[in-house]
Amino acid sequence: MEPFLVVEREENILIARMNRPDSRNALTAPEYMQEFVDLCAAIRRDKTVNVLVLTGNGSSFCAGGNVKDMRDKSGIFEGSPAELRNQYRDGIQTIPLCVYELDIPVIAAVNGPAIGAGLDLACMCDVRIASEKAKFAESFIKLGLVPGDGGAWLLPRVVGMPRATLMSLTGDMIDSSKALEYGLVTDVYPSDQLMAEAMKVARSMAANPSAALRMTKRLLREGEHMRLSSLLEMSAAYQALAHNTEDHVEAVEAFLAKREPKFSGR
Structure with a gap:
């Protein structure tokens, strides 16, 4: 099976692309989450890497969890309350603990929708740059759920408590222009320019000591x-x-x- 994260390197910059475009890069399997942990551990050991750029292949950045698995109570949503609690702790919650705590800057190049855990993943990064096609939603409440991966801690630190409260309690989608107004992203670019612009920022950071x-x-x-x-x-x-x-x-x-x-x- 192909890795979930396809990683390439340009000098002292790593580019990691979530690579399940057919499922909109949904975080559906424990092995996907382990790839984030393994990548961050490798970066911590490699002092020649100065910046990480994270993006998604296909039309989406990350669609969060798989709703069909939620319906079927299968995969990572299977088990008793105690088992589910541990699956969250040992699964999706390992991502914020490694990505947010990386010593190097992380740039999210948000190429498309970042929904639920996908939005929270973007908020784990230091800088977010969006395509004009990007959309954002803290949508857990629409499914009768709460942010299970740290979103209630991450989102207020990015957009402020009033806007984080609005996004979390409505679950409504915002577009890239609204995300720019909220300060959720720093810049919005045409889709075909997104990675080039993200790499400009990455090179500017990576050039420093x-x-x-x-x-x-x-x-x-x-x-x-x-x-x-x-x-x-x-x-x-x-x-x-x-x-x-x-x-x-x-x-x-x-x-x-x-x-x-x-x-x-x-």
């Missing part, structure tokens, strides 16, 4: 739940580390010499 890139991402993540005083302590420690990297020295020398820096990742 890798240690500073990772530490800045971590500070942004920790700052979401830390007191200012605690974050300042962490920032001071990280800055001391950054000042002692070879890439910092090279960046300063290149700036003063008015030349392009050549970073080594050290």
Whole structure:
């Protein structure tokens, strides 16, 4: 069976494409979720990767769960309440714990509908760029369900509590222009330009010193739940580390010499 995530590399950028276009890239099987875990573990070990771009093959980004499986109470929706609880904990909930916590920036190139868990997956990323064909819905409530994969934590941090409440309690779809208004995405492009634009952003990030890139991402993540005083302590420690990297020295020398820096990742 072909992998759910098809991964390619451009220098220090990874592009991962969800590859079940016939099912709109629905997250239907435990092995799909394990691929996210495995990919994130590999990225954590590979210090030469600076940015991950996530997108979907076909017309959709990710349709979330498979509604027919819900109806049939099959696959990941099979079992007693206790079994279902553990299937969520050991399945779909492993994705936010690995994707959201990655040290490198993650860009979602939302090529089409991002529905339910698909929207939450986009919210696990640091930056979201959308095709004009993209649509978004926190649609769990339409099926008599709650966000089971962290959406109630993720979505308010992206669009703010009032809009997250509106999206979560209506389950209604919004288009790419409304998503731009909400701040859910930073930019909207014609479909045929989406990946080129996403890669521009990825290259701009990836061109920076890798240690500073990772530490800045971590500070942004920790700052979401830390007191200012605690974050300042962490920032001071990280800055001391950054000042002692070879890439910092090279960046300063290149700036003063008015030349392009050549970073080594050290």
